[in-house]
Amino acid sequence: MKLTEQTRSVSREAALRARHWIIIDADGRSLGRVAARAASVLRGKHRPDFTPNQDAGDFVVVINAAKVKLTGAKVTDKLYHRHTGYPGGIRTTTAGKLLETNPERLVEMAVHGMLPKNRLGRRLFTKLKVYRGGEHPHAAQQPQEIGL
Secondary structure, eight states, X not given: OOOOHHHHHHHHHHHHTOOOEEEEEOTTOBHHHHHHHHHHHHHTTTSTTOOTTSOOOOEEEEEOGGGOBOOTTHHHHOEEEEEOXXXXXXXXXXXXXXXXXXXXXXXXXXXXXXXXXXHHHHHHHTTEEEOSSSOOSOGGGOOEEOOO
């Protein structure tokens, strides 16, 4: 069977859109730089076929989230708010406390703030995997490490 130009271009596009797994090591890196790089890869801005309204990005695994660095006085001054849903139920915590108790959530919130605020952004966010230490269960996907 002969391949037509149309079927060749479809297979080329399928090869370009193949999802890759990327590892970002946050050990000693600034939280904003890690989050910005992760958000960019999730959106697919590093690919030649980037389209703003499509999910063309890759999976991102962030390791060593507990070793991320906060510059300046953010450890004590940066505040995160959440609401329980009950009257008077606002809860506030500092970035330093969040880094001690749940560093994965700190990185997730930073990346989530850099994604689009619509259903595309919510779909992209599901491709982010954050781990406190250096181990992750995604070795079978053969992730590639990238630098910042």
